[in-house]
Amino acid sequence: MISITNESIDTLKVLESVKSDLAGASVLFVGSTRQFTGDKETVRLEYECYQTMAVEKIQQLIDLASTKWEITRCSVVHRIGIVGLGESSIAVAVSTAHRKASFEAAAWLVDELKIQVPIWKKELWASGETEWVHPSGTVRPIPINFDNPQEGS
């Protein structure tokens, strides 16, 4: 399941979408709006995306992850629009036969998603200022030469 949605994320549904009798392990990652970054206070976040490209990029990342680990099922849901404190902006779920692969694949997917997928976050600080978060560095295109696949384990 890949979804980009304006609605609040149903994390249980995301987890259940990767259920399988073939999987012994599922990892669900949920990213949510944190109140403090250092001593700066966030009121809410707002996400914007390039929807069609974002969905294609997420699919490419899942395909690439599937060459690195033996993934049973995988789902990625990203919320866009306004996301209040404590609300979830992203949920990534991965199921695999053994647990090591599910932890590694889920962490890798979240890392890569934050580099490769055209979604942008705007902070509304308690000071009233807004700020588009643009991490240092430029967008890195997805690597075309796949790494040597690792064994899922």
Next chain:
Amino acid sequence: MISITNESIDTLKVLESVKSDLAGASVLFVGSTRQFTGDKETVRLEYECYQTMAVEKIQQLIDLASTKWEITRCSVVHRIGIVGLGESSIAVAVSTAHRKASFEAAAWLVDELKIQVPIWKKELWASGETEWVHPSGTVRPIPINFDNPQEGS
């Protein structure tokens, strides 16, 4: 939240038990009964535990994890008794400010739980045979000299 229960695990409740505005990341691990191990087929599992010691050991592991990572909240739930195919035997949830720590701490807790906590699994194979799973090696007591704490990040 630490719980050892005969009931089926409410994974959403486990995830929600670690929610906090201070956390930007939550990782939920769910272990469930896998149908195949190589070419052997599992019908169901049955778990037994030394309840009081298991709860104390899980608490020790959480305390130790909290010296290694900056954990916002953490929950561990283990089911005992009969666990059918696809049903969950364990749920571990960790929330942290930043995602790396939540992945690392959750993976570490599951690894250590499988070494340190007196819970035992009995396989019922499709052949009709039963087998207490006793991994090679002996039980390893919890290390008393804590490692150098790592930075949560």
Next chain:
Amino acid sequence: MKIQIKLFAAARELSDRGEIEMEVDDGIQVGELKIKISGEYPKLKDLILRSAVSLNREFATDDNVICEHDEIALIPPVSGG
């Protein structure tokens, strides 16, 4: 040829529009387009230096040639998750 370039996030806000249209030479490369946009929209210049361009929803390099009906977007550094 006439092309449209989608703008997102800070690029959209700085230029106050979600898409810009430009007349460019046939065979223009991505790097040349970035310079041309910076010239016509000076407010975007700093951000363009740190941004990528996508052609048909795939990241492009500066030497990629733009064709007439390509779907073009300026991609500031992303911050999803």
Next chain:
Amino acid sequence: MKIQIKLFAAARELSDRGEIEMEVDDGIQVGELKIKISGEYPKLKDLILRSAVSLNREFATDDNVICEHDEIALIPPVSGG
């Protein structure tokens, strides 16, 4: 002194009981207890070689001395998760 030893999992099934009672000398150490159990319950011998003993819900080493009211358990290799 008289002590009780809790048995779990394979140890419980092999001995067909969840707890065994034994008369042991005061000051007996964990390692000595393991040998004594192996002698009285030969079916447990192989498993005991791979098992730990807990005293008051904490893993013990072979040289730990057992006191009269300690909560004692035989802990086969665990397999939770």
